[in-house]
Amino acid sequence: MGKIFIVEDDQYVSRMYERIFRLGGHDVVFATDGESALKVLMNANPLPGVILLDLVLPKKSGLEVLTEVRSDTKYDSIPIAILTNSVHPEEAEKYLALGADKYVIKMDSQAKDVMALAEELMSKGRSTSK
Amino acid sequence: MNKVLERQIKKVFGSVDNVPKDFLPLIELISTTYDHSEEDRLLVERSFDLNSKEMSELNEKLKVETASLETRTKEAEDTKHAVLNLLEDIEEEKKKVDQLVILRTKELDDEKARLLASINSLSFGFIIAGIDHTILLNNRSAVELFGFKENEHITFQAMSAKFGEKFDIAAEAERCVKSGKVCNFKEILFEKKVLRGIISPIIQKQGTELVIGYVLLLEDVTEARALERSRDEFFSIASHELRTPLTAIRGNADMILDMYADKLVDKDMKEMLVDINTSSVRLIDIVNDFLEVSRLEQGRFELKKECFDIREVVDKVVRDLKSMTEQNGVALLYIPPGTPQPPVCADKNRVEQVLVNLVGNSAKFTKAGSITIHTEIIGRFLKLQVIDTGIGISEQNQNLLFRKFQQAGESTLARDVTQGTGLGLYICLLLISGMGGTIGVEKSELGKGSTFAFSLPLFE
Secondary structure, eight states, rough: OOEEEESSOOOOOHHHHHHHHHHHTOOOEEEHHHHHHHHHHHOOOOOSSEEEEEESSSSSSSHOOOHHHHHOOGGTOOEEEEEEEOGGGGGGHHHTTTTSEEEGGGGGOOOOHHHHHHHHHHHOOSSSOO | OHHHHHHHHHHHHHSSSGGGGHHHHHHHHHHHHHHHHHHHHHHHHHHHHHHHHHHHHHHHHHHHHHHHHHHHHHHHHHHHHHHHHHHHHHHHHHHHHHHHHHHHHHHHHHHHHHHHHHHHHHHEEEEETTTOOEEEEEOHHHHHHHHTTTTTTOHHHHHHHHGGGGOHHHHHHHHHHHHHEEEEEEEEEEEEEEEEEEEEEEEEEESEEEEEEEEEEEOHHHHHHHHHHHHHHHHHHHHHHHHHHHHHHHHHHHHHHHHHHGGGOOOOHHHHHHHHHHHHHHHHHHHHHHHHHHHTTOOOOOOOEEEHHHHHHHHHHHHHHHHHHTTTEEEEOOOOOSSOOOOEEEEEEHHHHHHEEEEEHHHHHHOOOOEEEEEEEEEEEEEEEEEOOOOOOOOOHHHTTTSTBBTTTTTTTTTOOTTTSOHHHHHHHHHHHTOOEEEEEEEEEEETTEEEEEEEHHHH
């Protein structure tokens, strides 16, 4: 099973996810801003099994990262879950249309549910590879 | 023989018989002459008599005539006086009326001046136009708004040209005049400004109603909009900033309770962690409610118009909450109507949110008995009731329930803060009114229970 790639700028949140994923037996890769997220992805070998992408990020936003990743066919098979505390839940559809596979509000979801979601996405892969 | 002659003969001759016979023919002649003269005298006398009678008659007549003439003259004189008096009175009245007219004109002028001053002091543009779009009155704000020169008279053509293609003022005004109803324009883009506009028909109500023109109000809301936006941005950013640390607090507390339960041997420590977890969840609810209220109040929430059967929503809510209420020994029931009900037109997820809130509230305050959901069609609306057998709400508190930060029985400061944010029902009110329905306490009795109800428009 591939690694879980977490793009999250808040160290406490990322540490929390790291903890639960490691407890769940997963390998985790991190990036704390949009630009480094794209670099990590470029150098990744093998590619991560799933990307958990925050939206509000330094340097490049989650939206930009999503757009760039989805414009490159190399990453077509990687599922992406938007993991955000955005206060605009109605924007979910916009991100799903841009190629995100899930849209989750961090604050309203328990860490174990996020892990279950990541595992599900990794095992099923992308339902509609474009 | 003539008597006078006889007396004179008797004086001369002593007796008629003594008159010598020779004188007799003469005497005879004299006697006849006498008689004739006597007759003449009588005739003359009579003639005189006659004349004097006529004269006196004429005189009488003259007197009567004179008297009548005098009366008539007097009457004429009186009439003349009366007419003169009348003329004087009229003159007097006219003066009074003139004065009144002057007074009233002044009053009207004052009134007009006050009205114009009021209109001119308004911060929004005020324009009155006739049915042919001739501008009859406009205030200074309108002049400033359009960037015309001071004292320049606004013409409809000039105004229309300023609006350009973004706002067809002629078409909109005509629509308003035709319908006879007030038309509202939330956002008119004009140059670099954002305007709010109202076109209101002027209706004359003598006999049949007739639209004789319209009032156009224009408010520059550019700054207000910017302020609103910054308030919303502040709320968004503040909420987002709060959410991130809350995610870590909740997530970590969750994980300890979940994955390290066996290591939590100290009872107090475990309780403390549970408290941290519960409080963080509550704080998350509060942040969510605050954000929701801010967005709903600003009308920045798009409510969908879906056509669906209310039964789907009720069934789902009953399924989701049944175990929760039954844990407390309270039954959650839905008695669907015998015949299917027509679909409603509303935002399905939001209706579910409201129903969850109402059932949740009932569950909080019902320790035994049941919570029953009932639906029925009333006119063009569907009414949904949530009937509980809980503690009930006093009448005075029923009115406060749907206000911000209110809970029955408590003042804002004395609220039972463990029960919620005090925003739940207020959010329900904003949502249901946004969907074109109403919501309220239908009835409630202390110790017996409460019935909350909301209505939703049917799909047409």
